[in-house]
Amino acid sequence: MIVHPVEDLIREHALFAETGPEIAGLLASCARNVVFRDGELIFKEGETADRLLLIRSGRAALETSIPGHGNVIIQTVKTGEALGLSWLVPPYLTDFDARAIGTVRAVSFDATCLRAKCESDPRIGYAFYKLMIPPLIGRLRTARIQALNLYEPTADPNPA
Template sequence: MQTMTGLLGALEPEQRERLRALGHDVAFEAGVRIFEEGDTADRFWVLRTGSATLDMHVPGHRNVVIDHVRPGELLGWHWLFPPYQWTLGSEAASPVRALEFDARSVRVLCDEDARLGLALTRAVAGVIGDRLHRARTRLIDLFGPYSPHSRI
């Protein structure tokens, strides 16, 4: 039996299957923009293969990559919390295969099944905590006092 990791692995088998039933397979070629900062967060993905970057717009610069999402991991969490708007952008760093979920359908499922909703919210909260920590570390590397961009 395969051990589940990532977002889906945080759910009980029955919860995982109910959520999976709402997903469908998608693919993105390397370099394809998956979502843009400021757009409506109306879907999310669990990567099966490949990787995607998370980036932010920095005025006067190219988008700054602040994290990478890998197989088994959740891509996109803003769909769960109003105002349902992306605060980062994402691009396929390599060819990606993923399960894509319609956010509204998943929120309805969470409302109908409070246990699943709590488990999913806790799993997403864990992802948020990890991503914030990694983003902070990356931004310190990029713009901190010893970065190549700092002024002495």
């Protein structure tokens, strides 16, 4: 089995495609390689958001519980995307459950370590927060469109 250094795994991830190798190198000491099995809970709603995961392969479901309806998947996060963004802002608590669908391979960053690196070197901090903005905007856009309930019959302005 070939074991890739975690720095290479970060560099190969789609989220880091536009950055130079320097940022990946500087953040590598906060990262480790992780694997989750099918159905495994990756994190749970309300617990400390202590990780950022870069999905290398596989898919994870973000779930929440709706009384009377059980658990509902509200989004899936797939290869090349970031899972777990709540570590960016206080109170650093997760909003949803995350569960592996099939085997999920990821790079896991320790959130405290990441924040410390960003605080100590604003250049890294700026570059890294710039990487986090597109997924945040993407999720905001998705949530707004989904809130419109586009596919519901009541969305038809001219019901006949």
